[in-house]
Amino acid sequence: MSIEYKINKKITSAQFITLLKSSTLAERRPVDDHDCIDGMLANSNLLISAWDNKQLVGIARSITDFHYACYLSDLAVHVDYQKAGIGKELQITTQAQLGSKCKLILIAAPNANKYYEHIGFTNNKRCWVLERGSRIGS
Structure with missing residues (x-):
């Protein structure tokens, strides 16, 4: 298997959605909302693809x-293609x-905590999320 890594190569929303569905990420991403997916791709300023x-x-899709x-x-x-080092290489290429001095920050999927700890990330308990529809100050 020869994997080629590309920096900021344009990908289509269909390609992105297909990948999300063939990984474990689709359950936590708006794969049925094409406008949102288009916006996610258009407004990312660092995209590493395999x-x-x-x-x-x-894919490693970042805002930086x-x-x-x-x-x-x-x-x-x-x-x-999992467990072949592709995810690790995507992160290395991103970095x-x-x-x-730039920190790489992410929110791990529930089953991925041990993976990120294993490759050198440190857990930061100070992350906060305000879900859409929630009101600040309520």
């Missing part, structure tokens, strides 16, 4: 200032695009 020939098999913080919003690898 390809097996013409098939998208992995490249100097202080990089939010890795989506890390997905097709189930048939290589960032300045020396």
Whole structure:
């Protein structure tokens, strides 16, 4: 298997949705809302993708200032390609695009905590999320 990694290669919402559905991430992403998916792709400023020939098999989708913080919003690898180092390489390639002081930040899927700890991330209990529809100050 020869995987090619690409930086900021344009991918379609259909390719992204197919990958999300073939990984474990679709259950936590709006795969039925094409406008939202289009916006997610259009407004990401760092996109690392993994390809097996013409098939998208992995993605690291981030929003970053490249100097202080990089939010890795989506890390997905097709189930048939998992445990082959693709996710790790997507993160390494993401990190290589960032300045020396830039932190890589993510919210782990429920079953992924041990994975991130294993590859060197530290747990930060200070993350807070305000769900859409919730009101500030209520």
